[in-house]
Amino acid sequence: MTADPEGAAPHPGPNPSGPKRRAVAPDKRTRQPTEVRRRLILEAAVPLVSEHGAGRVGLRDIARAAGVSVGTVTYHFAGVKEIISEAVSIEIDGYYRPLGERMLSLPTATEGLEALVEGVFNAETDRHWRLWFDSWASSATLAPDSHQHRRYEHWSDRVAELITRGRDSGEFRCPDVDETTIRFNAMVDGLALRRLRGAPPLSLEQARSHLRRFLASELGLAQRP
Incomplete structure (x- = not known):
């Protein structure tokens, strides 16, 4: 493994339509612990992949967004595929963990069930689903990797x-x-994919309504009017 070229300046993005975040100037950078730099790179990759798609994000884009050199990125990761895989794992953990804690902490299971329905389909979740499905589509298999698989389980x-x-x-x-x-x-996966495809359109309330009807049938609940 080569030394981490922390002071090297990142190259510009591969095309004019790519991410435009300004790189951090070399004299403004400070050397950080390995795990901090890895996390910085991964957190920079999440919004890029969400906005542009996994197939349109390269190492230079990620380096620019993270404010590090391309050499620093390649020092910590084997390539874009590894970065996206770990970034998706972070996104999954950040999405599911607090939702799980919230739905299980409510006074009744019925209240927890409604928190679950609202949690998987709301104004904040489209980015999660876009990142999740795009990472599958950009890989050689539709199965999540071991990190994602454990979080999904x-x-x-x-x-x-x-x-x-x-x-x-x-x-x-x-x-x-x-x-x-x-x-x-x-x-949930099927409704999320249908919503992202938008053909035909599926609103958040429609997705929640389908899910509530399914749960009412499966769990013997009275359906909401």
Whole structure:
């Protein structure tokens, strides 16, 4: 592994329509611990991929956004694919963890279920879904990598925990929690993809309405008017 060329200036983006963030001047940079620099690069990559798509973001774009040299990026990562994979893992963790904590902390499982529905489809979640699906589309396989897979499994466990809580309290009727959890996640993924494609259009309220009807059927709940 070569030395980290921290002082080298990043090259400009590959095309005029690329990201325009100004690089940090060499005399303004300070040497930071390895994990800090890695995190800085990953956090810079998330909005770039979300806005432009994984296939249109290169090393120079990420370096410019992070305010480091291209050499520093390649010192810490094997390439764009690795950066995007780890950036998506950060996004997944930042999206699912607080939602899981919130829905499980509410007084009843029914309230937690509504927090879940509102949490997976709201004005803030489109970026998450765009990043998630784009990372799949840009890879050789549609399966998430090991980091993403573990986080996805953790999220499924939280959903199952909420459903189990409601079943045990008598709020829900659910003969097979695991199967309901699988169907729930599949429906969320499908609705999210439909919403991003926009053909035909699917509003946030429509997505939530479809999800509520599904859960009402699966869990024996009265449907909202």
